[in-house]
Amino acid sequence: MSVHQATCTAPVNIAVVKYWGKRDTSLILPTNDSLSVTLDQDHLRTVTSARADESFGTVDAGSLQDRLWLNGQEETIKPGGRLDACLAELRRLRAEREKADPSLPPLSRWALRLCSENNFPTAAGLASSASGFAALAVTVAELYGLSETLSRSELSKIARRGSGSACRSVFGGFVAWDMGQQDNGDDSLAVPVAEREHWPDLHVLICVVNDGKKGTSSTSGMQRTVETSPLLQHRIQHVVPERMQRMRDAIQQRDFGAFTDLTTADSNNFHACCLDTAPPIFYMNDTSRAIVHVIEELNRARRDSGEDPIAAYTFDAGPNAVLYVREKDMSTVLGVVCHYFPDASFDDPFQLQVSAGLPALPPSFRTDIVPVHPSGSVRRLIHTRVGDGPRVLEHGCGAHSLLNEQGLPLRS
Amino acid sequence: MSVHQATCTAPVNIAVVKYWGKRDTSLILPTNDSLSVTLDQDHLRTVTSARADESFGTVDAGSLQDRLWLNGQEETIKPGGRLDACLAELRRLRAEREKADPSLPPLSRWALRLCSENNFPTAAGLASSASGFAALAVTVAELYGLSETLSRSELSKIARRGSGSACRSVFGGFVAWDMGQQDNGDDSLAVPVAEREHWPDLHVLICVVNDGKKGTSSTSGMQRTVETSPLLQHRIQHVVPERMQRMRDAIQQRDFGAFTDLTTADSNNFHACCLDTAPPIFYMNDTSRAIVHVIEELNRARRDSGEDPIAAYTFDAGPNAVLYVREKDMSTVLGVVCHYFPDASFDDPFQLQVSAGLPALPPSFRTDIVPVHPSGSVRRLIHTRVGDGPRVLEHGCGAHSLLNEQGLPLRS
Numbered sequence: 001m002s003v004h005q006a007t008c009t010a011p012v013n014i015a016v017v018k019y020w021g022k023r024d025t026s027l028i029l030p031t032n033d034s035l036s037v038t039l040d041q042d043h044l045r046t047v048t049s050a051r052a053d054e055s056f057g058t059v060d061a062g063s064l065q066d067r068l069w070l071n072g073q074e075e076t077i078k079p080g081g082r083l084d085a086c087l088a089e090l091r092r093l094r095a096e097r098e099k100a101d102p103s104l105p106p107l108s109r110w111a112l113r114l115c116s117e118n119n120f121p122t123a124a125g126l127a128s129s130a131s132g133f134a135a136l137a138v139t140v141a142e143l144y145g146l147s148e149t150l151s152r153s154e155l156s157k158i159a160r161r162g163s164g165s166a167c168r169s170v171f172g173g174f175v176a177w178d179m180g181q182q183d184n185g186d187d188s189l190a191v192p193v194a195e196r197e198h199w200p201d202l203h204v205l206i207c208v209v210n211d212g213k214k215g216t217s218s219t220s221g222m223q224r225t226v227e228t229s230p231l232l233q234h235r236i237q238h239v240v241p242e243r244m245q246r247m248r249d250a251i252q253q254r255d256f257g258a259f260t261d262l263t264t265a266d267s268n269n270f271h272a273c274c275l276d277t278a279p280p281i282f283y284m285n286d287t288s289r290a291i292v293h294v295i296e297e298l299n300r301a302r303r304d305s306g307e308d309p310i311a312a313y314t315f316d317a318g319p320n321a322v323l324y325v326r327e328k329d330m331s332t333v334l335g336v337v338c339h340y341f342p343d344a345s346f347d348d349p350f351q352l353q354v355s356a357g358l359p360a361l362p363p364s365f366r367t368d369i370v371p372v373h374p375s376g377s378v379r380r381l382i383h384t385r386v387g388d389g390p391r392v393l394e395h396g397c398g399a400h401s402l403l404n405e406q407g408l409p410l411r412s
Numbered sequence: 413m414s415v416h417q418a419t420c421t422a423p424v425n426i427a428v429v430k431y432w433g434k435r436d437t438s439l440i441l442p443t444n445d446s447l448s449v450t451l452d453q454d455h456l457r458t459v460t461s462a463r464a465d466e467s468f469g470t471v472d473a474g475s476l477q478d479r480l481w482l483n484g485q486e487e488t489i490k491p492g493g494r495l496d497a498c499l500a501e502l503r504r505l506r507a508e509r510e511k512a513d514p515s516l517p518p519l520s521r522w523a524l525r526l527c528s529e530n531n532f533p534t535a536a537g538l539a540s541s542a543s544g545f546a547a548l549a550v551t552v553a554e555l556y557g558l559s560e561t562l563s564r565s566e567l568s569k570i571a572r573r574g575s576g577s578a579c580r581s582v583f584g585g586f587v588a589w590d591m592g593q594q595d596n597g598d599d600s601l602a603v604p605v606a607e608r609e610h611w612p613d614l615h616v617l618i619c620v621v622n623d624g625k626k627g628t629s630s631t632s633g634m635q636r637t638v639e640t641s642p643l644l645q646h647r648i649q650h651v652v653p654e655r656m657q658r659m660r661d662a663i664q665q666r667d668f669g670a671f672t673d674l675t676t677a678d679s680n681n682f683h684a685c686c687l688d689t690a691p692p693i694f695y696m697n698d699t700s701r702a703i704v705h706v707i708e709e710l711n712r713a714r715r716d717s718g719e720d721p722i723a724a725y726t727f728d729a730g731p732n733a734v735l736y737v738r739e740k741d742m743s744t745v746l747g748v749v750c751h752y753f754p755d756a757s758f759d760d761p762f763q764l765q766v767s768a769g770l771p772a773l774p775p776s777f778r779t780d781i782v783p784v785h786p787s788g789s790v791r792r793l794i795h796t797r798v799g800d801g802p803r804v805l806e807h808g809c810g811a812h813s814l815l816n817e818q819g820l821p822l823r824s
Contacts, residue, residue: 066787231684234646261690265640268692272684277671279708280680286698296691 004107005051006142006219007400010134010390011265012039012126013168014204014322016263016314017240017247018270020218021226027185028082028164031226033238035176035193035247036168037324039204040387042351046131048116048139048392049402056407063127066112069402069409070132085161086110096145107144114140115402115409120382123402126206127218127316131161134169136391152389156190158368170295172196172389174251176244196327197384199254201327205311207337207344208380209287209319216281218317221274228278237271238264256326260299263324268316283317287341287377290370291321298333301365308411330383335359348383416519417463418554419812422802424451425539425580425587425617428675428726429652429659430682431639432630439496439597440576443638444652446589447605447659448580449736451616452799455761457545459805460528460551461814468523468711468819471762478524481814481821482544497573498549499524508557519556526552527821529701531784532794538618539630539728545574546581550802565800568596569601584608584801586663588656606715608798611738617723619749619756620698620792621731628693633686640690645684652678669740672711672724675736679726695729699753699789702782703733710745711778742795747771752782753790760795 001035007038013314021031057065066087068075077083091281117137127245137159141147152170156177160167167189168175173196180188200204216224236371241264250258274281284292292313299309310325311333317368325333338354360368393400404410413444425448433443441452469477478499479745480487490496506520528547530540549571553559568589572579580587585608585639592600628636637644655674662670686693696704704725711721723745724736737745743764750756750766770779784809805812 103592230651231643231646231688232680234650235641238646239642264689265690266692267686269643273688275686276643276677276681278677278680279712281705282704284699285701289694289697292692292694300691 004053004105004143005049005401005403006047006139006395007047007380007393007402008135008142009041009045009047009376010131010138010169010392011041011172011387011391012044012120012131013037013165013170014039014316015165016312017154017243019164019177020222020270020273021232021236022164022222023076024183024185025223028160029185029188029190029294030164030177030179032233033176033179033244033320034165035166035174035244036165037170037204037387038172038196038387040384041391042387043382043384044126044131046103046116046118046128046135047113047400047402048135049353049400049405050136050139050143051113052107052110052143053113053407054110056113058111058328059109064089064111068114068116069148070116071118072269072409077137082162085137085138086133086158089158089300090140090146092145093146093150097145097149104145105212105379112140113407117402117411125401126320127165129163130165130169130267133166134159134163134390135165137172138392142392143393153189157185157188160185160188160325165224165251167305170390172387173198174386177249177329183259183297190285193248194251196388199251199386203325203327203330205323205325205330205337206292206382206384207321207341207378209285209291209321210377210379211285211287211319215318221277223280224281225273225277229273229276231276232273235269239269239400248302257308259324260309263314271315284315285318285319287373288315288319290340290373291337291378293370294336297366297369298361301362304364305362307362323376327346327385331344332361333358334381334383336374337378337381338363339372341373343375344378346381350383352383415809416465416517416555417461417465417813417815418807419459419805419814420547420551420554420727420802421453421459422550423453423583423584423799423815424456424532424543425577426451426726427577427580428671428724428736429678430443430656430749431576431589432577432634432682432685433635433644433648434596435575436595436636439634441597441600442576442591443647444588445591445656446577446580446588447656448483448577449588449606449614450584450587450799450801451617453794453803454799454815455656455794455796456532456538456543456581458528458530458540458547459814460526460535460547461812462548462551462555463525463809463815463819464522464534464555465525465819466522468525471521474522474689478526480528482502483530484821484823486549491744492670494574495548497647498570498596499544499552501573502549502556503560504553505509505558505562508584509557509561516557524552525562525815525819529814529823539577541575541578542568544576546571548574549578549583550572553802554807556677569597569600572597572600575774582802584799585610586798588660605660606663608800611663611798615737615739615795615797617735617737617742617745617749618794619733619735619753619790620701620794621697621703621733622789622791623697623699627730628694633689633693633729636693637689641685641688643688644685645699645706647681651681667722671736672721675724675726683727688713695731696727697731699734700727700731700772702752702785705751705782706748707735709778709781710748710773716776717774719774739797744771746793746795748773749790749793750782753785755787756790758793762795764795
């Protein structure tokens with residue numbers, strides 16, 4: 001008897017033109033286009049194993065009892081919820097295939113066991129829903145044999161039902177999410193803008209900022225912005241459409257100066273709309289702002305010396321900074337960040353070492369732009385780079401499986 | 413020989429629809445209307461004495477040598493600068509009067525001595541340019557005998573040339589600054605919206621926030637916003653015009669709920685535009701944001717109990733919160749602020765006492781909305797209320813004069 005199982009990975013993505021606001025909260029249709037950079041799965045990824053088996057329960061025996069374990073903890077799959085919506089759509093497509101080819105095993109009629117693990121700790125402060133739902137969609141599509149007939153953009157629509165930004169994690173490199181126009185969401189999907197190989201020296205430094213406060217969830221926050229912010233309407237109608245085109249151009253031309261200006265402007269524009277919400281939403285804190293001051297001053301001093309800027313910052317729905325830096329400049333940026341925000345936990349896969357004191361900097365750099373912060377204000381640094389799209393690790397229950405032979409998590 | 417001198421006071425004003433951006437930086441013509449509440453001069457004010465004397469120098473003897481002392485320090489009057497522009501316009505109006513009535517002493521041909529003092533310390537964190545330039549314009553107009561023929565709105569245009577928001581300090585109560593349309597600024601002036609007596613129980617609590625950082629000056633900051641923020645254009649064209657009308661209505665109707673919603677929304681909208689600037693401008697810090705969280709939660713809990721909100725917050729170009737609170741609610745707001753931000757310096761002219769612990773609050777108030785902050789996070793509290801317009805204290809060199817008989821500062 002063969003085991004019907006697949007194991008795949010999917011990457012994290014960080015938007016440089018932000019998604020904020022839904023025009024349809026059930027189908028997860030956004031109010032504007034967005035564009036992201038995929039991070040390298042060698043460093044940050046979700047791995048998911050999905051198995052279908054008659055012994056797990058069948059449609060004929062009553063309602064299906066799919067089960068999911070996330071980082072070792074079993075989660076409840078809420079009927080009609082986002083996960084359920086993704087699985088229902090994948091199952092529907094599988095059922096169509098089974099109808100067309102009755103020789104196929106009736107996987108669509110069997111319950112699923114799903115096991116998913118992030119290789120980055122929750123403490124990394126990264127949203128895991130994008131890589132998580134992308135890995136889920138890719139893995140179940142692989143299990144169901146849909147990958148030959150279902151394009152990645154089609155698959156992105158299914159991932160989107162789980163978490164909007166997950167649709168961008170079904171591709172590698174630079175990825176756009178076209179908001180689409182249709183009410184049923186059929187044209188709201190991810191499309192590749194450029195492969196990772198197009199701009200391979202684009203590296204990323206994630207600065208995980210210490211923050212004791214409870215944040216506002218992005219799901220509830222973005223709808224409050226849609227309902228109350230007059231500025232968001234301007235962002236949606238005027239700012240983003242123009243910025244998307246300029247961002248595509250900057251990426252095509254590997255124009256780091258333009259990429260930096262657009263990325264920082266869009267991060268600030270997004271947080272401005274959060275602040276314009278009633279009641280206002282604040283994701284950046286004083287440490288986030290100090291990082292902005294340092295990077296802006298670095299960029300100013302570089303431009304003052306006739307050079308390109310050195311780093312683009314962007315902030316998602318939290319206080320952590322994500323910096324885009326070219327490989328050649330990373331040791332400088334790292335040295336500066338570690339000087340002003342000392343004692344961050346850091347284990348660099350690229351083996352960069354941080355020396356004490358500031359690195360060589362352009363002469364006009366004002367070293368007193370912010371004070372040296374208390375130890376641990378930035379509590380962790382993660383160095384990665386632009387990466388590829390989801391990977392199929394194996395079919396069947398082999399060395400990569402997260403499920404044991406009985407269909408239970410190997411680790412818990 | 414009579415002394416040609418006048419001494420007047422002018423109040424501080426705090427905008428509830430903010431001024432941010434000039435369409436003409438020389439004439440100080442704004443990009444949008446604004447509206448402010450005048451604070452009580454019994455607590456916060458600038459006093460100015462102005463004297464003209466032939467012995468100080470005359471036009472006939474060469475260039476005029478006006479002199480100015482500000483809080484005891486002599487300041488340089490820059491030719492062609494803002495102060496010079498105000499004085500030149502007042503002198504021109506005086507010269508017209510002298511031409512029409514040759515019996516008048518030729519004050520326009522004599523140098524001026526000006527002495528100005530704020531009764532609030534710089535440590536109060538309040539901008540003194542509004543009350544300062546309003547006091548200057550009113551006092552010199554009084555000295556020159558212009559007050560009978562020059563309306564207060566006409567005078568506001570002269571104060572505007574010194575500092576935009578100063579034009580609103582020539583009236584008491586609730587004051588609008590009409591941006592005007594003319595290129596020469598002739599219709600960009602202040603007009604009264606309502607007298608203080610219209611809403612006398614509107615009290616004010618200024619929370620002076622501890623902040624080690626250098627800020628961005630509002631003069632340079634606002635022009636950077638004009639040049640780089642796409643959201644500011646939307647604010648100017650759509651948000652403020654509608655909000656001005658609603659704010660006038662809220663004040664006319666003494667509708668504290670609407671007043672609160674509009675005031676907080678406009679403060680947040682203004683700071684959102686600062687954040688949307690390249691590089692971004694941050695005036696609020698983590699303590700400012702914690703004050704916002706506490707006040708928003710208080711207002712939510714009050715509304716949850718079927719009551720009006722309790723306080724409207726607004727932030728100018730700095731981290732300090734200004735809270736508008738009705739007199740009956742001030743002890744509650746004060747108790748809450750002192751609980752979460754302990755040990756602020758406070759000497760209440762209204763004799764309110766702060767007890768230990770939280771006052772009685774609506775049942776749904778979540779006490780853990782922010783932690784109790786470190787001692788001195790808010791370092792000073794100032795309790796005042798809506799106030800009247802500039803006051804003429806005396807003509808001649810009497811008990812109120814800041815200048816001695818020789819035309820030098822009494823205090824230095």
